[in-house]
Amino acid sequence: MDFTAGHQQPIDHILSFPIILSDRIRHAVGESKSYKLECIEVGKLGDHLSKMLRSFVRQTNATATFYDRPVRRVFSDVTRNLTRALALVQKCRRRSIFLRVVTIVSAGEFRKLFTLLDASIGDMKWLLSVFDASGDSGVVLSLPPIASNDPIIAWVWSYISSLYSSPLNVRTEVANELCSLANLNDRNKKMIAEEGGIPPLLKLLKEDSPEAQIAAASTLLNLANDQDRARLITDELGLPIIVQSLQKSPIRVQISVTKLIGKMAEIDELSQEAFARENVIRPLVTLLSIDIIENQYEKQSIHSIFKINKAGSMSNAASATRRWSINRKEMENEPSELKLELKTSCSRALWMLARGNLSNCKLLTDTKGLLILAKLIETETGELQTNCLMNVMEIAVAAELYPDLRRAAFRTNSPAAKAVVDQLLRLIHVSEIAETLIPAIRAMGSLARTFPARETRVIGPLVKQLSHQNTDVVTESAIALGKFASPDNFLCTEHSKTIIEFDGVIPLMRLLRGNDRTQHHALVVLCYLAMHAGNSEALLQARVLTALEGAEKSTVGQHYQLRQLMVEAIHQLNMYHAGVVPSQSVSYSP
Template sequence: MGETSLKHILTRSIKLADQITKASNEVIHFKSECLELQTKTIKLGELIRQAARASNNLYEKPTRRIINDTQQVLEKALILINKCKTRSLFKRIFTLVPNSAFRKIITQLDNSLGNVTWILRATITRNDDIEDSKISYLGLPPIAANEPILCLIWEQVANLSSEERTDAASSLVSLANDNQRYRKMIVEEGGVGPLLKLAKEAGNPKGQENAIRCIGVLGCDEESVETIIDSGVCSIFCKLLKDDGVIMKVKAMVAWAISELVYNYPQCKDDFMQFNVIRVLVNHLAFETIEEHNKYAIVERNKMQAINQIQQNMHMTNLISDNMRLIINENNYIQNHQDQEVKVEMKAMAARALWYLAKGNTSICSSITESRALLCFATLLQNGQDDVKYNSAMAILEITNVAEKNTDLRQIAFKPTSPATKAVKEQLLNVVTNSNNAKILLPCIKSLGNLARIFRAKDTTRIIESLVRLIVDENEIEVTFEVVTALIKFACSNNYLHVVHSKSIIQAICVKNLIKLVYFGEQMLRIPALKLLCYLGQNAPDSEAFTQEDVLTPLEWAKEQDYFMQHPQIGDLLFKATSILELYQLRVPRL
């Protein structure tokens, strides 16, 4: 059977209150106590009737909980009243009623009065038919004594439909940030619907921002995010991103919230795709980034030109004083600076959303690469601020991760001759060559490795030299690990040009550095260094560098180390490499 309707529960409680009122007039014993009980029940019945009249607008979660508790109190009160009606001496002996029973019930009725009054106050700002003059209870309800956080959440969710909704959303963000339990409670207690309503509220950007932030934080709870998606958040967020009436700061928060929801519930990617979120995010990414996306840039440029023209006219006709011009220029500077910060934030969050959307999803990666997004990422990787650069680098990384495993996507999206591919390659290489920021450097190294199979022979010399230099310069362990891993993708047999690439790696003076890593490197570096050394030995066994560095010695040593031989594939690689090297090395007399 389905859940009992709220109206039915309210009706049942009203009937119980009426029964108690009527039965109180028929009592024989404890008349004064019953009269007090009757008085409180009458007040409680009036409040429940008010709730019933407003039942369509009541905050259902706490109302259902409070009215269920109230109904249990009324049932106990009716049993107590009925005991006081009997005239039979026999029944009186076996139905003794202690004074403490009345005190307990009256206390519970007082609590119920407070609880029902609170739920009415939570509704009063939305309903003109509630008799405000009869409601005097302030603060949290008595039920809060047992579950204070739950009732605090109730109060803030209720306030989302009042004049205090902006502050209420901010309070819920604070609670949601505290721990997972609070996030789950906010979702379970019906907070998502009012938050989405506030997120759509035009003319209240601060409220929108707080509500969207709260939804994004709630999305961190894996158990709740599905409920959030089912509430229609994908459609609402996409509309907010498209709406020209929504300020950029709010849109940036929407993009951030999308990235959080997608990260915690990847299944929702298809829901966002249905509303063309990729195209909208790419448009925001392209705004003032590349000339192809001039829709917004033209509007903004025309606006600034109009303002400048007005100011010039005013200057020429001496309509304003020098001081006034100074004030206007200063205000324009401040506003332009703030606008620029918001634009940067929008790009960073749009790139972040595309990064998480692209992760492991071939269709989304195809949609992104079919747009001008790759060119945008390349441009932002060159000119963007740190957050924009990092998120762009991570978006490229996720797309190349998918392209590495998907031949069709790789061949279509990363054609060596396409302007976007060239731009991405150049900016990745630029970061690898010039950046000291490991946070941005690491994804760029990985992306070059993922794209190892698209580069032509004439392209790879610069790339390989730049990667090898990072090993020679003895960078951070993580950087060295990713460089060696990327070079393996150039030298492994899956790469059609593995022989050419291997010779380039050897020519870049990498052999002695690899031998050093095999012998003395950190644990996480030794296996990939040995793998790369084996691939180089297989692909270019006649290299003079192998003879000079006596590569066979470390390879033979590695065969005797359990650490290496227990690792999958190492045994086969060592056997093939040493077998081939022994043939070629014997042709050259050792000094």
């Protein structure tokens, strides 16, 4: 019997059919004429199986729901072997002169059949032990014949079955065992998911026990390192359960759950969207702000997001469809390392939700999350600071691409925008770590269109980083400056002059000796400076015209757009040197 086909059949049919076969075998044994002793032995084995089959059916009838995956596999195997037994016994009936003369049954066939039926009895013995109606005997980890070539599947079946029928303490222990098993390799993860382990784990996540919730969330986290498995959690309607488990849960549970949210959002774009529909961003921002000290900075900003009620809990003032709160007093009594871990996992979850996703970036800014991110960038270090910085970078990148978000989140008079820019500039000024500098510089470049001409303080730090020892930092700085000087920027002329005033020409010229990527972006910025401030003495003294002419001759065909940009810049410089003020027409997006 094909298991795939059998799996589609109703479980009642799966359970009843082998019992019908065993009854037919008993009747056929009574009619046998040849190999009578062998047929009687087949009948005994069939009767033994019949008793076990009926016992199992009675056991399952007393259970509202049960784990049917191993049942279908074992009963499918039993059905196949009983069908073979019935066919063999029926051949031993004398129905014609031809059958008396020609022997079509051999003793070897019976020996093979006895082995198969013994294996089915072993499988049923294992199945009955696993599905012990009491559920108090713990997990059965014996090896049935059906799994002799793959013992892991027998363990997985036993564990998942216990998740359905055992007491809560046993289910918690089983979830931890599944977590360890999944940790071993991806094959085990795939097996647990394919054998139906996700639904009972989600049910365990709904329990009131923190230990049970942590065990379930940790196991789901291990399974969710693959897009298909992450999507399976979504398909099993797991996201509302995951989000709900954040509410009023102890901090240890919230840590496990936020890690799960972050992993699923990282792995699967559909999960990223689905979590947003479940309104997960707002509670994550709330948890991220649990330890922010009230001072003058927050009084004008964070108080505009949350209201503090008399019970000491912080409620979202803007929630229209769902009320979500945390208990401030309980949080204050938690160890600082746990609060740090929670904030770190929340910041990473928000980063993964915001990454490359416009609507989630907008939701994050709608919660005034930028203010909280800016404060944490200011006060924290390490992974938490980096995660918050990556959040800001993702929002800035989205704002660069979508003017509506840029105008809404980064208005000139916005406290959130000012706080974010202040922290980006601070990091660019003081940090020497490339992992911190690169996202800060990238975010600053993405915000280039939001700065007025008088905001010259943002240009100097970027020019300074053109001399950084790390090539990637240097290249990102050139890219960011290019966005300030690009013709797409309304204030490109003013920004170009500012770059020159901060002595940006000489380091840009040095970059022409760097690798292809660095050289490419340095050329772009130099072209923009030539186009917008070609009469600058700094460009003349640095011999930018000569450098561009040399680069233009050596630029190969695949950089056609850059070559066109250089042709225009060279033309502009020549015009300036001839005393003619040229027009500017070329735009370039590297």
